[in-house]
Amino acid sequence: MPANPGAALGRRAILGGGAALLVSPALAASEVRLPFANGLRPLTKPGLFPGKQQMILQRVRAPLLETPWDVFRKHLFIPNDQAYVRWHIPDFPTAIDVGKYRLRIDGDVAHPFELTLDELAGKFPAHKQAAINQCSGNSRGLIEPRVAGAQWGNGAMYNAMWTGVPLAALLDRAGVKPGATHVAFHNIEELIEPIPPHALFYKVLPLARATDPSTMVAYEMNGANLPLLNGFPIRLIVPGWYATYWVKMLTRITVTTHPGTGFWMNPAYTIPDTPNGAMTPGQTGVKFVPINAMDPRSFFTSVTNGAHLPAHKPTLLRGFAFGGGSALAAVAVSADNGTSWKDAALGKDWGPYASREWSLSFTPAKPGPVRLLVRATNAAGAVQPMVAGWNPGGFLYNAIEHVDMRAV
C-alpha cells in the first residue's frame, strides 16, 4: 500500500496504449472450453491487453475478458492482472492524463466542486473495504433457454480490496438539496469522442443507495492503482450491487431528481419485477425495473469434474461464497442431490460484501460416482435455487453449482 496514494496516482502520467485494439484471436496462446454449447474460447497471451495476464477472450473491441477458473482456485482476492474486464463502448480511452483528470460533483447541491486526483486522495479520509465485483450477466452462458449477450462462464467476477472515499463524504461536502432523489454518474468516455446521448454509459443510483456507507469512489484495487481496463484512475464501487453501477473512469457525479432514462438504465440492465427476477420466455405484461442487489453464490475450488476421491477416507473440500446484497449466512454441501445438506465451516470474514472461504470434510461412503452440490444462504434469507430463474437479459444467474467425481 503506498504511503501516499495521491502521489502513487501522480507517478503514472499516461497509461495504456493501443494494444487492445490490435488483438486478433490468432495471437491467442491456447483455448479453453466453457461448460456450454459453443463454449470454445481463445486464451490471450499474457500482456496482450495492457495490465492483463492470460485471460479468456470473449470479445476484442470493446474488450470482454473473462478470468480463467484456475485463478479462483488459487486466490480469494483476484490479482489485478487477472480481474475480468467489461466495456460497452468500443472507443473507450486507452490512455489517461492524470494531471488533467478531474472529478466534479454538481447538480442539485448547494456547493458544486471539482477535485484533482491528489485532492481526492489527500483531502478525504481513506476507506478500505473488500467487495466482489460481479457482472449482471456473469454465467449467462449457462442460462436455459439461451439468451443474447456476452456468453460468460463463471469468471465475470472478482473479489478485491478497495481503497477510496465514501461517496457520502463527497455529497456531504457538496450539500445535497432537499428534494433530490437520485445520483447520476458520468465517465470519461463522453469526453473522448462524441457519443450520442442515448449511447453514453451513464448510470443512476437512488440517493439512499448512493449515500449508503459502503458506496465509494475507489482509487486503489488490492493496494495498487486500478488497472486501466478496470477503470483507472478512479471508479465507483457499489458493494452488494451488480457491477453495471460500478462506473469506471468516473468524471462527474450529478445529484438529480430523475431516475435516468438513458439506454444503459432502460431498457438495458433491467430485470422483471418478480420474485428472483424470473419470468417465462415469451411472457407478456411483465414490469421491468433496474437491476440492483446481487444474489448469493457459492463455488468449489479444491475439486473439479472428473476428480478421484478416496472412498472411506476424508477429503477436505474447499471453495468460496458470497452473500450478494447482504452478508453470507451459511454454506452447505449435499452429496444426495439436495435431499440433505451439511453446513461447511466459514473462513475469515472480510466484510458483508466480500468473498469468504468455506471448507468441509467429506468421506465417500462407497466407491463409485459422487456428485456434490454447494449452496449459499445470505443474511436476508435468500438461498441459491437448484435451477436459475430465467429473464431475457440473462441476469442474476445463481443456480447451485455441482461437481461430478468418482470415489475409488
Ligand SMILES: Nc1nc2c(c(=O)[nH]1)N[C@H]1C(S)=C(S)[C@@H](COP(=O)(O)O)O[C@H]1N2
Ligand atoms: N465507464 C464505464 N464503466 C463501466 C462500464 C462501461 O462500459 N464503461 N461497464 C460496467 C459493467 S456492465 C461492468 S460488468 C463493470 C465491469 O468492471 P470491470 O471491467 O472492472 O470488470 O464495469 C461497469 N462500469
Ligand SMILES: [Mo]
Ligand atoms: Mo456488466
